[in-house]
Amino acid sequence: HADYAELVRILRDTLIALEKFQDAEAGVWYQVVNLGERKGNYLEASASSMIVYAIGKGIRLGVLDAGWNAVLDRAYAGLITEFVLETKEGWVNLNKICQVAGLGGADGRDGTYAYYISEPIITNDQKGVGAFLQACAEYEHLRAGQLSAEKGGSHAAGI
Template identity: 40%
Template sequence: ESVIEILNKLAAQIKRTQDPATGVWYQVIDRSGDEGNYLESSCSTMFVYTLLKALRKGYICPSYMEVAKKGYEGLLTQFIEVDDKGVVSITKGCAVAGLGGKPVYRTGDYNYYITEKIRSNDAKAVGPFIMASLEWERLFQKNSCGTACE
């Protein structure tokens, strides 16, 4: 299987698990309605970046543009906050999650993932948000004819 084939399968699952109300994704993406689960910024920013770059490069079907647009708009409405001094923050990022440890304390079960610390401005959300924003700008910047590139 090529990387592009894997990417296309991933894009299909990203689309399938996108929250229809907000456009972003849950911490545990296959359990969106379960108690304690929450909309999470690091996975959402990574998914949006992946879709936008793959669209720009022509690696995935243009029909994913609606998923990417809804996702990017969701990032702005669900996670981006600007304080009264103009400082921008990205909220609701899982501070850390993993498996194992000695003794085993990271079990990888549902309860583990929904109880890990949530914080703002986590690098796992900030970096992909910046990259997604750059891809957004590249896709929708004005071309030499003065029209948006889509």
């Protein structure tokens, strides 16, 4: 792609900014990322999953250095411990997903803090589960490739 270097720069700049707001205890991110301590804010699964995916893919493609592995491991562990819950019946649920968030329209989607924290928090929303599955697949793909490389093998990088 003609603008590959610019896209890599944007990815790096975005992740550097997001890393500063990674919750120190949980390893994931808040619904309103830069206001983690504000009343009503909560750790959110779909955005955290997309961030894990981006970090994992960036490392795997070589556009993020190995220093990002610690951020990724903490975030991936946080996805599992913070959002995944097995029910007594043996079902697995992905919790703490914002049902919808956007800007504009007649619904009062004005981009304020009050708007973002007023949206319903739901379980097993498709966009949250999809992002979570992508994050898990990317993490496993990256780790399988690293393990193969450590053993002197070859693992297709893919895209």
